[in-house]
C-alpha cells in the first residue's frame with residue numbers, strides 16, 4: 046500500500062509514502078527528494094546523515110522533522126542521479142544541483158581491462174556518465190526513464206517507486 050500526499054519541499058501532490066516499508070520511505074516523484082526513518086532529526090544530530098558523502102550532505106534539506114536527500118535510481122539500462130552543474134548566476138559561477146541520466150553501454154573488449162570488477166574479472170558494461178543527459182526537474186528525467194523502460198520491456202510500475210539507495214562514501 047502507498048499513499049500519495051503533499052510534498053513538504055516542492056508542495057506538489059507527488060509524495061509517495063510506502064506503508065508496508067519497514068524503513069518508512071517517503072519519496073516525491075516531482076522534486077526527487079526522499080527520506081526514511083533513518084533520517085529523522087536534523088543535520089546536526091542525525092548519525093546516518095553524517096555517513097553520507099559531502100556532496101549528498103550539501104544537497105540535503107530539512108522538512109517535517111526529517112532530513113531529505115535526492116533520490117538515486119539504478120536500473121539495468123540506466124541510472125538517474127543528482128549532480129552538480131556549473132551555472133552562471135549574476136557575476137559568478139556556482140554549482141546548481143540538476144538530475145543526470147546515463148545509459149548503460151557496452152564497453153569495447155579492448156577497453157574492458159580499464160574496468161576491473163571486484164571478483165578478478167572485468168566489467169562488460171558501464172553507465173555512460175560522459176554522455177549524461179541533464180534535467181532541471183526530476184519528473185522529466187523519470188518520464189525519460191519510463192520511456193527507456195518501455196523500450197527495454199520493463200514494466201513501468203516497477204520503476205515508479207524506486208528504493209531510496211544508501212550511498213556509500
Ligand SMILES: [Zn+2]
Nearest residue numbers: 052055073076
Ligand atoms: Zn517534492
